Amino acid sequence: MTKSRSVINDRVAPNPVNAEGVIKGSVQLIHAVGMHARPAVKLVKLAKRFQCQIAMRVAGRVDWVDAKSLTKVMATRAARDSIIEFEASGADASAAVAALVTLIAQDFPDGGH
Amino acid sequence: MSDTVSIVIVSHSRDIARGTADMVRQMVGDEVKVAFCGGNADGGLGTDVPRILDAIGTVWSPKGVAVLVDLGGAETNSEMAVEMLPEERRGRVVVCNAPIVEGAVMAATEAAGGSPLDKVQAAAEELAAG
Numbered sequence: 001m002t003k004s005r006s007v008i009n010d011r012v013a014p015n016p017v018n019a020e021g022v023i024k025g026s027v028q029l030i031h032a033v034g035m036h037a038r039p040a041v042k043l044v045k046l047a048k049r050f051q052c053q054i055a056m057r058v059a060g061r062v063d064w065v066d067a068k069s070l071t072k073v074m075a076t077r078a079a080r081d082s083i084i085e086f087e088a089s090g091a092d093a094s095a096a097v098a099a100l101v102t103l104i105a106q107d108f109p110d111g112g113h
Numbered sequence: 114m115s116d117t118v119s120i121v122i123v124s125h126s127r128d129i130a131r132g133t134a135d136m137v138r139q140m141v142g143d144e145v146k147v148a149f150c151g152g153n154a155d156g157g158l159g160t161d162v163p164r165i166l167d168a169i170g171t172v173w174s175p176k177g178v179a180v181l182v183d184l185g186g187a188e189t190n191s192e193m194a195v196e197m198l199p200e201e202r203r204g205r206v207v208v209c210n211a212p213i214v215e216g217a218v219m220a221a222t223e224a225a226g227g228s229p230l231d232k233v234q235a236a237a238e239e240l241a242a243g
Contacts (some may be wrong), residue, residue: 037218038140041140041222044222045141045222045225045226047140048223048225048226048228050229067237069239070223070236071219071236
C-alpha cells in the first residue's frame, strides 16, 4: 500500500449546496488497488457515523449507490484513479461529504474513529 | 462502543472460523465483539451445540447477536443453540442466511455503526439476495 500520496490533491472539490440542499463532493481515488474490501469498509463505517443520506457513484456511471451499504460500495469496483462522487442530504450532509472526500483523498488512513 | 450487535462465526473447521474472525477484526476493527467456534473435540471437522452456546454467551450483547454459519450442521446446530437459550435472549439471536466470510464482514461493518439486529442481518443477507 503506497502511503506517499497523502496530500489532498487538486481533484478534491466539495461544493457547498445547491437549491435542493444536496451537498456534493468529488474526489479522485488514489488507492493502489481501487475500491477493494478494506477501503470500502472504512468508507462505509465513516458514512454510517452521519445521519444524512449519502449517495455515491463512480463519475461517468449512471447508478448511484448507498454509501452506507458495504455490499453496494464494494460492488462499484471503482478502479484506481477514478473519480468518486458523493451527494448527501440531511442535517449533517456537509460534514459527511467533507469527511468522505478527505478519507479518500488521504488514501484511507488507519485509525479514523 | 459496547452497544453494538455481536458476531458469532460457526464453521465445521476451526481454522476457517478463526480466520474469518481475524478478517472481521482486522478489516472492521475491535468495536464489534466477535466469537468463533468450529471443529470437534478431536480436532476434526464438526460443530456442536454447547460450543455455539458458549460462543454466543462470551460476546452477548443486549442489542443481539448475529450468527454466521457455513454448511448444513453448522446451521441446524446454531438454530438448536438459539432454541436452547434462555427465553429472554432467544429473540435477539439470528442465524444469517449468508456466505460465512463475506456475511461476517458485512454484518460487522453494519454493526459497527450501531445498527439494530435486523439491519445487521439484512446487511449480511444482502449478498445472498443479490
